[in-house]
Amino acid sequence: MKQFSSLTIYLLFVISSTSISKQIIVNKYGSVKTIHAALEIASVNDKIIIKSGNYNEYNLMVNKSLDIIGDGNPVINGENKGEVFTVRANDVIIEGLTIKNAAESFLSDNAGIKLDTVKNCLIKNNKLINNFFAIYLANSADCQVLNNIIIAHGNSEVTSGNGIHLWYCKNIKIENNNISGQRDGIYFEFVRNAKIVGNISHDNLRYGLHFMFSDSCEYWKNIFVHNGAGVAVMYTKFVNMHDNYFTDNWGAASYGVLLKEIEYSQIEKNNFESNTTGLYLEGCDHIKVDHNEFDNNGWAIKLMANSEVNTFISNNFIGNSFDIATNSMQNFNTFNGNYWSKYSGYDLNKDGVGDIPFRPVRLFSIMVEQQPTSLVLLHSFFINLLDAAESFIPALTPPALMDNSPIMRKIN
Numbered sequence: 001m002k003q004f005s006s007l008t009i010y011l012l013f014v015i016s017s018t019s020i021s022k023q024i025i026v027n028k029y030g031s032v033k034t035i036h037a038a039l040e041i042a043s044v045n046d047k048i049i050i051k052s053g054n055y056n057e058y059n060l061m062v063n064k065s066l067d068i069i070g071d072g073n074p075v076i077n078g079e080n081k082g083e084v085f086t087v088r089a090n091d092v093i094i095e096g097l098t099i100k101n102a103a104e105s106f107l108s109d110n111a112g113i114k115l116d117t118v119k120n121c122l123i124k125n126n127k128l129i130n131n132f133f134a135i136y137l138a139n140s141a142d143c144q145v146l147n148n149i150i151i152a153h154g155n156s157e158v159t160s161g162n163g164i165h166l167w168y169c170k171n172i173k174i175e176n177n178n179i180s181g182q183r184d185g186i187y188f189e190f191v192r193n194a195k196i197v198g199n200i201s202h203d204n205l206r207y208g209l210h211f212m213f214s215d216s217c218e219y220w221k222n223i224f225v226h227n228g229a230g231v232a233v234m235y236t237k238f239v240n241m242h243d244n245y246f247t248d249n250w251g252a253a254s255y256g257v258l259l260k261e262i263e264y265s266q267i268e269k270n271n272f273e274s275n276t277t278g279l280y281l282e283g284c285d286h287i288k289v290d291h292n293e294f295d296n297n298g299w300a301i302k303l304m305a306n307s308e309v310n311t312f313i314s315n316n317f318i319g320n321s322f323d324i325a326t327n328s329m330q331n332f333n334t335f336n337g338n339y340w341s342k343y344s345g346y347d348l349n350k351d352g353v354g355d356i357p358f359r360p361v362r363l364f365s366i367m368v369e370q371q372p373t374s375l376v377l378l379h380s381f382f383i384n385l386l387d388a389a390e391s392f393i394p395a396l397t398p399p400a401l402m403d404n405s406p407i408m409r410k411i412n
Contacts, residue, residue, distance in 0.1 A: 021043070021047075022043070024038045024041065024042055024047070024048045026038045026050045027051040035060055042064060045066070046067075047069060048067065050068065050071065050074040050076075050097065051071050052073060053075070056079055058079060059086070060086065061088070066089070066092055067092075067093040067095075068092070068093065070096030073096070073097075073098055073127075074097060076097055078101045078103060078110075078112070078131070080102075082103050082110060083102055083108070084111070084113065085111075090120050091119075093121070093122045093124070094113055095126065096125050098126070099113065099127070099129070099131065100112070101131065105132060109132070109133050110133065111165075112134050114138070116138050117138065119142045119143070120143065122143070123135055123144070123146070124144070124147055124148070125147045126148045126149075127148070128148060130152055134150040134152070134161075134179070134182065136165045142172075145164055145175070146176060147176045148178075149178050150177060150180070150182065152180070157205050157206050160205055161182065162210075163179035165187045166191050168189070168190045171192075174194065175195070175198050176198045176199065182204050185209060186199065186201055186211075187210050192217070196219045196222060199223070200222070200225075201224050201227065202225045203225075203227065206229050207230065208230065208231050209222070211233055212235050213234075215236055215239075216239075217239055218239075218241075220243045225248050226247070226248045228249075229249070229253055229254050230246065230254050230255040230258065231249075232257075233257060233259050237264050238263075238264055239262065241265075243270065245271045251276060255275060255276065255277045256273075256278040257270075257280070260284070262284045263286055264286045265288075266287070268291050269290075270293070272295070272297060273296055276299070277297065279294070279300070279301045281302070281303050281304060281307040283304070285308050285310060286309050287310040289301075289312045290311070290315065295320070297321070299320065300317050300322065300324065302324075304328075305326065307333065310334070311334045311336070312336075312338060313336050313338065314337050315338045315339070316410050316411055318339075323340060324360040324361050324401065325361065331401035335401065335402065336404060338411075352407060352408050357404045357406070358403045358406040360402075
């Protein structure tokens with residue numbers, strides 16, 4: 001009898017294992033009519049193709065490495081009875097599906113798609129409509145969430161979940177998703193080394209982006225517009241947020257970005273436009289804020305007394321009601337080389353830098369903090385006189401908070 005080497009036997013096993021992976025077609029009019037049935041008969045590395053149609057199914061458990069692909073935009077309706085897809089296997093792909101009506105629950109965070117303790121999964125090109133949570137990742141790593149459309153019509157924060165929710169994850173990429181109508185568009189808690197790029201998060205009930213205790217993450221080229229409270233970044237370090245748009249977030253407690261207890265991070269090349277407060281810093285240190293645009297905000301920056309060793313350089317402050325507000329007479333931060341549209345100084349040597357410092361904190365901003373109703377006097381002649389006098393002989397504004405090298409022209 002012919003003898004085979006151990007290497008030959010191994011190669012035959014690999015070829016055999018590969019050859020038995022198969023496609024399972026789910027079709028309302030075929031032999032496999034439900035997704036539940038397809039998941040039961042599927043083997044590892046099979047591909048489940050779901051044909052066009054409406055499938056009223058929920059609590060779909062994916063516990064094998066599979067590709068689940070929609071053909072013709074099939075609709076999977078959870079009928080508000082439970083979670084739709086729960087993934088508990090590595091290397092799963094879910095693509096091309098419309099998933100809706102994961103049930104609202106106060107006991108479990110039901111989602112349209114939940115990844116639970118997995119690696120190397122891909123959620124791509126799906127549409128998720130009116131789910132409690134849309135896409136939920138828990139204790140997972142090395143996954144991607146790409147090109148999904150998430151739409152909800154939440155009426156209250158209590159009865160709404162988040163669009164893309166991450167808890168205790170690492171090495172996650174979230175790219176080119178469009179999210180609206182959820183509680184928070186994107187939510188992070190205990191996340192490491194995540195990349196958020198090219199997403200649009202708008203018209204969410206609370207924050208377009210909300211993350212806490214999530215170090216070493218990077219956010220770029222995202223648009224956060226018209227969210228209830230803007231964006232919040234809390235209790236985190238080593239964050240890089242650049243080339244984003246924070247726009248049209250209006251309300252008594254709304255911000256372009258709220259930073260609380262943030263350390264060793266960069267906020268650069270962002271656009272803060274038409275927000276109640278563009279950038280709010282509380283308990284922050286070693287933050288570099290450079291080359292940002294602060295346009296037409298109520299307050300461009302609110303800088304609390306417990307924020308120290310931060311630098312603000314090469315930013316444009318244009319048309320804001322108040323450029324800087326603070327609750328301290330001291331200053332332990334650096335402002336240098338910014339452009340201020342309210343600067344009325346001169347440049348005798350024509351080097352592009354103002355010859356006298358600029359004090360960006362207006363006396364009236366302090367009055368407004370103490371008496372908000374005084375805001376109606378914003379453009380009055382009397383207030384302008386008070387501000388002018390305070391700028392020459394500061395008595396109530398921090399004398400050390402100034403830009404010693406204000407730029408005469410807008411920085412490109």
